[in-house]
Amino acid sequence: MSSLLKPFSVCEGPCESSGVRRGSASSAPHQQSSARRLAAAGLGSLPAHQRSYAARRNLAAAAVGGRKITHPGKAILAGGIAGGIEICITFPTEYVKTQLQLDERANPPRYRGIGSCNVQTITCRGINTSLPPFFVFFVTIFPSVSRRFGTFEMLSNPMRDATGRLDNTRSLLCGLGAGITEAIVIVCPMETLKVKLIHDQCSLRPRYRGFFHGVSEIIREQGVRGTYQGLTATVLKQGTNQAIRFYVMNLLRNWYKGDDPRKEMHPIVTAMFGATAGAASVFGNTPLDVVKTRMQGLEAYRYKNTVDCAFQILKQEGPQAFYKGTVPRLGRVCLDVAIVFVLYEEVVKLLNNVWKTQ
Known part of the structure; x- marks a missing residue:
C-alpha cells in the first residue's frame, strides 16, 4: 500500500524499459538532477501543476531553426x-513610386510611365533631388525596422508552442500589431516628410533648398502635427503591410520546415520567401498606399479625410488610379522584404554568438 502512495517518477513509461523503475534507487540521481534543473529555472518552489505549465512555457524558448526564440x-x-542596409539599396525605386502616385491625371500628368519618370528624374532634376527624402528614410529606418521586429518578437514569443512554432493566424495578428505600432511611432512622420520633400522637388518651383531647410520649414509652418498627416491611412497601410508579410513568411516557413522546427533555412530560401511575402503585401494594400501618399503630399488640404481622399481619387481618376506605382513598388518591396529578412536572420545568428540571453 505504501508503494501506491509514492509519487510517480519522471521517467515512468518508456524509461522503464531501460531499467529505470518507479521509486527505485537508480532513479534517485535523475530525480535529484531534475530538482536541480527546476531550481535553476526558478520553478522549484511552484506547485506541480504550475511547474508543468511553466516548464512548457520555458520550452517555448526553443528557437525555430535550432536556435532560441x-x-x-x-x-x-x-x-x-x-x-539601414536595405534602404541604401532600394530607395531609388521608392522615389520613382512616390512620384508616380503624386502625379494626378487632372493636373495634367507629368509622366507617361515608369520609364518617363526615371528619365526625367535623372536628366531634368538629377539624382541629387532624391537625397533629402533619402536622408529622411535613412535616419528613421533604423528605429522603424527595429521597432517592427522588436514588437513582433515581444508579441509572438508568448504565443509560440512548445517547439517555438508560431501558427499562421497568430503571426497575422502579431504582424498587424507590429505594423500599427511602427506606423504611429515612426512611419507616419517619416513618410510625411519624405512625401512632402519629393512632392516639392517634383514641382516647377521647389521651395526647399535641402533636407534640413525642408524639414525646418515644414515644422515651422505646420508644427509637429503637420508631420502626422494621413495618420489613419498610414496605420491602415502599415498594419496590413506587416500583417500580410509576417503571415505569408510564417506560412511559408512552417510549410518548409514541416514537422522539423529545427530545420535550417538557407539564405536563398529565406530571400525567396521574403520576396513572395513582399509581393503579396504590394497587391494587397497598394490602394491604401496611394491614399496615404496623397494625404501626405503638399496638396493634402484638398481632402477632408482619408475616406474623402479615396472617394475623390475614384471619382476623378477611376479605380486604376489606386494601383499607381505598383510596378516600382513591387520591385522595391520584393527586394526590400527579401533583403531585410535575410539580413535579420544572419545578424541574429551573429548576435547569438556574442550576446548570450536566456
Whole structure:
C-alpha cells in the first residue's frame, strides 16, 4: 500500500524499459538532477501543476531553426542594421513610386510611365533631388525596422508552442500589431516628410533648398502635427503591410520546415520567401498606399479625410488610379522584404554568438 502512495517518477513509461523503475534507487540521481534543473529555472518552489505549465512555457524558448526564440533586444538591433542596409539599396525605386502616385491625371500628368519618370528624374532634376527624402528614410529606418521586429518578437514569443512554432493566424495578428505600432511611432512622420520633400522637388518651383531647410520649414509652418498627416491611412497601410508579410513568411516557413522546427533555412530560401511575402503585401494594400501618399503630399488640404481622399481619387481618376506605382513598388518591396529578412536572420545568428540571453 505504501508503494501506491509514492509519487510517480519522471521517467515512468518508456524509461522503464531501460531499467529505470518507479521509486527505485537508480532513479534517485535523475530525480535529484531534475530538482536541480527546476531550481535553476526558478520553478522549484511552484506547485506541480504550475511547474508543468511553466516548464512548457520555458520550452517555448526553443528557437525555430535550432536556435532560441529571438530576444527582443536582438530583434531591435538586427532589424535596425538590416533596414539601414536595405534602404541604401532600394530607395531609388521608392522615389520613382512616390512620384508616380503624386502625379494626378487632372493636373495634367507629368509622366507617361515608369520609364518617363526615371528619365526625367535623372536628366531634368538629377539624382541629387532624391537625397533629402533619402536622408529622411535613412535616419528613421533604423528605429522603424527595429521597432517592427522588436514588437513582433515581444508579441509572438508568448504565443509560440512548445517547439517555438508560431501558427499562421497568430503571426497575422502579431504582424498587424507590429505594423500599427511602427506606423504611429515612426512611419507616419517619416513618410510625411519624405512625401512632402519629393512632392516639392517634383514641382516647377521647389521651395526647399535641402533636407534640413525642408524639414525646418515644414515644422515651422505646420508644427509637429503637420508631420502626422494621413495618420489613419498610414496605420491602415502599415498594419496590413506587416500583417500580410509576417503571415505569408510564417506560412511559408512552417510549410518548409514541416514537422522539423529545427530545420535550417538557407539564405536563398529565406530571400525567396521574403520576396513572395513582399509581393503579396504590394497587391494587397497598394490602394491604401496611394491614399496615404496623397494625404501626405503638399496638396493634402484638398481632402477632408482619408475616406474623402479615396472617394475623390475614384471619382476623378477611376479605380486604376489606386494601383499607381505598383510596378516600382513591387520591385522595391520584393527586394526590400527579401533583403531585410535575410539580413535579420544572419545578424541574429551573429548576435547569438556574442550576446548570450536566456
